[in-house]
Amino acid sequence: MTFRAVRADKTDAGQTVRFVDMEDADLMDGDVTIRVTHSTVNYKDGLALSGKSAIIRSFPMVLGVDLAGIVETSGRPDFAPGDEVILTGHGLSETHFGGYAERARVNGDWLVKLPTGLTRAEAMAIGTAGFTAMLALIALEQAGLEPSSGPALVTGAAGGVGSMAISLLADKGWTVVASTGRLAETGYLKSLGAAEVIDRATLSAPGRPLGKERWAAAIDSVGSTTLANALAQTRYGGAVAACGLAGGMDLPATVAPFILRGVSLLGIESVHCPAPRRLEAWRRLAADLDRAKLAAMTETIALDQVFEAGARIVKGETRGRLVVTIP
Structure with a gap:
């Protein structure tokens, strides 16, 4: 054959x-x-x-x-x-x-x-991107963060991980700030649950070691200067889940957010994720994900x-x- x-x-x-x-x-x-x-x-x-x-x-x-x-x-x-x-x-x-x-x-x-309730097509609509976004959400929850902690930033918002992260966070009650280089996609991002859409240029240029505290949590799929700025503007005790490098592998940051605000940087690895964590993420995706948003x-x-x-x-x-x- x-x-x-x-x-x-x-x-x-x-x-x-x-x-x-x-x-x-x-x-x-x-x-x-x-x-x-x-x-x-x-x-x-x-x-x-x-x-x-x-x-x-x-x-x-x-x-x-x-x-x-x-x-x-x-x-x-x-x-x-x-x-x-x-x-x-x-x-x-x-x-x-x-x-x-x-x-x-x-x-x-x-x-x-x-998982029960998912078709094979829906599972691939989720795919590595949605699986990674759910691992990031679980990591933020395990860090003690919840919607009442403050807004959540999502970078690379119009991409696969970003779109999934917005939907998952919004459906859990988070106020989502979406960062994108394609402001023409604002309507799309808001349809997924973003409360605010910002131009990625505000995060992609070199910034200060510490900026104004804006969000309690973030899911970043961009890396490089964007991740550094996301960390610098995270609120005291907040956390950033890093899961991508579309903007580069470097991290031009300082230790200031970690030692002055107690910010945590959470690494998200989806390729060799252990089976128990993998099964839990897929269980959550099957139970929590809005199918209409997934289709959109x-x-x-x-x-x-x-x-x-x-x-x-x-x-x-x-x-x-x-x-x-x-x-």
Whole structure:
């Protein structure tokens, strides 16, 4: 049996990324084989699809950091043929074949059974972005913060993580301040629950070690100067959950927010998140996420369109979530 896949190969001339026909014998080791029905396009996918990124660590590599599908065969008792499953992270598209293929073979320890109430398409509309946003929200809650503590900032607001974070925070009662470089998306961001929309330029330029206290919490997917300014303007005892680097890997900040205001910087890692935390995040997403808002932030494309979508997401020309249907 042959199937289509988007695969990256490397030669002396560099990387090539293209559609190929593969066979089951080409799949990597694993104890569960899945018929993939849906995937996503995240910022990391866009970088990999460009053929110019160092994200891929092993070649050849099937791209796609997320997948949802139906178990076809299983060598373990906790998954059976017909089970609907989700897989995000765990090295997909970096060290293990990912979701841009009609079939996948993976380690069953990485899988999550589709939570009750979610469809596979909805699970991929959530994907790594929504999963990461929920991990960030849980981290803020565990830091003792709640809506009564004050407003919450969301940077990169029109992107996947940002859109999901706004919806999740607003539905929990937070007053959300959304930072974006695309003020034309103000109506969209307010429809998700943002109370205020600010220009990202107010955070992306170098600022003071400490600024006016504005928010009690923040979810940042940008990094660099934006994260530094978010920290500098966080209220006493507040916290910032950092989960992205769209603006850069550097952090040109000082220790002032930490030692003068007791601000906490919370690191959010979603790729190798332990199973108990992963299951809790998906349980919360299935229970808490507003399905109408999820639909409003989601665009659905075919597998043939991933290259065009990847270019758009890297340029910052997409909003919300991109779901890929797999034939």
